[in-house]
Amino acid sequence: DAGVIQSPRHEVTEMGQEVTLRCKPISGHDYLFWYRQTMMRGLELLIYFNNNVPIDDSGMPEDRFSAKMPNASFSTLKIQPSEPRDSAVYFCASRRGQGRDEKLFFGSGTQLSVL
Amino acid sequence: DAKTTQPPSMDCAEGRAANLPCNHSTISGNEYVYWYRQIHSQGPQYIIHGLKNNETNEMASLIITEDRKSSTLILPHATLRDTAVYYCIVRAMDSNYQLIWGAGTKLIIKP
Numbered sequence: 415d416a417g418v419i420q421s422p423r424h425e426v427t428e429m430g431q432e433v434t435l436r437c438k439p440i441s442g443h444d445y446l447f448w449y450r451q452t453m454m455r456g457l458e459l460l461i462y463f464n465n466n467v468p469i470d471d472s473g474m475p476e477d478r479f480s481a482k483m484p485n486a487s488f489s490t491l492k493i494q495p496s497e498p499r500d501s502a503v504y505f506c507a508s509r510r511g512q513g514r515d516e517k518l519f520f521g522s523g524t525q526l527s528v529l
Numbered sequence: 530d531a532k533t534t535q536p537p538s539m540d541c542a543e544g545r546a547a548n549l550p551c552n553h554s555t556i557s558g559n560e561y562v563y564w565y566r567q568i569h570s571q572g573p574q575y576i577i578h579g580l581k582n583n584e585t586n587e588m589a590s591l592i593i594t595e596d597r598k599s600s601t602l603i604l605p606h607a608t609l610r611d612t613a614v615y616y617c618i619v620r621a622m623d624s625n626y627q628l629i630w631g632a633g634t635k636l637i638i639k640p
Contacts, residue, residue, distance in 0.1 A: 456630055458630075507573075517578075518565075518575060518628070
């Protein structure tokens with residue numbers, strides 16, 4: 415398996431522009447997570463899905479952020495409009511089921527810079 | 530807030546065992562101890578987890594004290610590629626999926 419695939423790897427945009435980050439989870443995984451990582455705040459959970467349904471979006475910072483999972487193999491995180499404080503590394507992660515052997519698999523992340 | 534305490538940084542010589550401590554004095558009976566690591570510019574990578582028994586896999590060993598208030602991750606023969614930030618996390622298996630990530634330990638392997 416290719417692992418969790420994120421695109422783009424790097425994104426540079428100007429304040430006010432719309433940004434869309436993409437994620438393909440590992441096939442067969444039914445949980446998908448979006449995280450944000452900054453030097454100041456570390457790794458923060460933004461939202462997670464189970465079987466394509468959003469379960470907890472309490473970590474989404476504000477209404478400018480939205481996430482969708484239209485099918486089991488694809489998810490997007492959108493920021494509209496983007497602001498400089500959104501600059502961070504955004505990670506997508508997935509896992510299979512729930513139980514004793516839970517393991518999160520992370521993608522390589524998207525480095526977002528909002529100028 | 531993270532429920533674990535780790536030293537901010539550690540050094541280890543290449544080829545030696547790296548022992549990374551973690552304190553989790555408020556751990557509950559149903560909470561597991563997880564270890565992940567993050568190599569520079571990559572996403573976090575799962576290493577190992579355990580409840581109360583010591584665990585070993587191809588990457589590392591996890592030693593949990595009898596009172597479960599602390600644990601140690603052991604990398605038996607550290608290599609330069611083990612340089613990373615190591616995160617110790619506690620989580621109940623039956624909770625919704627909220628891994629609380631602390632600052633971790635920056636482990637530097639020196640040649």
